[in-house]
Amino acid sequence: MSIFISILILLISYILGSIPFGLIIVRLTTGQDIRKVASGRTGGTNAMRAAGIWAGIATALFDIFKAFGSVYLARFILPGNVWTEVLAPVMAVIGHNYSIFLLERNQDGRLQLRGGAGGAPAVGGAAGLWTPILLFIAPIGLFIFYFVGYASVATISVPIITTLVFAYQAYRGYLPWEWIAYGILTGMILAWSLRPNFRRLLDGNERLVGYRARKNRGKTPTDSENTQV
Numbered sequence: 399m400s401i402f403i404s405i406l407i408l409l410i411s412y413i414l415g416s417i418p419f420g421l422i423i424v425r426l427t428t429g430q431d432i433r434k435v436a437s438g439r440t441g442g443t444n445a446m447r448a449a450g451i452w453a454g455i456a457t458a459l460f461d462i463f464k465a466f467g468s469v470y471l472a473r474f475i476l477p478g479n480v481w482t483e484v485l486a487p488v489m490a491v492i493g494h495n496y497s498i499f500l501l502e503r504n505q506d507g508r509l510q511l512r513g514g515a516g517g518a519p520a521v522g523g524a525a526g527l528w529t530p531i532l533l534f535i536a537p538i539g540l541f542i543f544y545f546v547g548y549a550s551v552a553t554i555s556v557p558i559i560t561t562l563v564f565a566y567q568a569y570r571g572y573l574p575w576e577w578i579a580y581g582i583l584t585g586m587i588l589a590w591s592l593r594p595n596f597r598r599l600l601d602g603n604e605r606l607v608g609y610r611a612r613k614n615r616g617k618t619p620t621d622s623e624n625t626q627v
Contacts, residue, residue: 404482407475411468411486415493415519418500419460420445423453433500433512440500441514443549443607461518462525465490469526480576487523488583494519495591515591517553520584524560527577528567535559547606550595557585 420440424432427449432440435448441461446454465487472479472486496511504510521539524531535556543552561581567573589596598604606614 400476400479403476404479404485407468407472407482407486408489410471411465411489412493413498414468414471415464415490416497416499416513417460417464417493418497418513419464420457420514421500423457423460424448427453438512439514440497440512441494441516442518444514458518461494461514462522464494465519465522466526467522469523480574483527484576484580487519487526488580488587490523491516491519491584491587495587515550515553515595516584516588517549517556520553520556520560520588523580523584524556527580528564528573531560531563534563543607548595548599548604549607550592550599550604554585554588554592557581557588561585 418440420442421432424430424435424445430448432438432444432448435444437444440457442454442458445457468486468490469483472483476482493513495513495516497513498511500512501509502512521532521535524535538559539552539555542555543549546552558581561578564573564577564581568575568578595604
């Protein structure tokens, strides 16, 4: 019976993660369709481009709480089921990146699911599992975002930091070993979504953000508009 309840929790987590808060917030504040702005993704960075910093912050917070809430949903319905607790936020990240509410046809006429890159819900899921992880993710991620200047690098740092911290804490006997799988799985999901950004990084034309973007203001801009958290 618990297997069916677990499947139901994972399905609800996917639907919860699929809610495109960036699309909703930008539409309410500016009337624009975020899918037609810059990268076309629905996360906080693109919401900030489309509607300003407060829209970006609000989008990121809502996206964080989607995955955060999925962990507590699993704990409430199936307390003590570690794998459901781990996979629920993973499904929320998948829902964020491939939203059932953003099903459409691409230029080739094929159906596709759109969304964000998964950074914010990946943070939320990690925090839902172990809230002190924010003491590591927040300063390191913000430093990378502002001073290194690439949102894609800041995004992929989330699952890397999560995996390392969870592994260390599991080694010390403080956290379940199963939680390491959350960092690994979300890392794979985010890396897949960020493939175009990594190609631009290698080509040297990824869009700059933060301090480096300000420093380079007035110089020849980069071609990329597709970096997204």
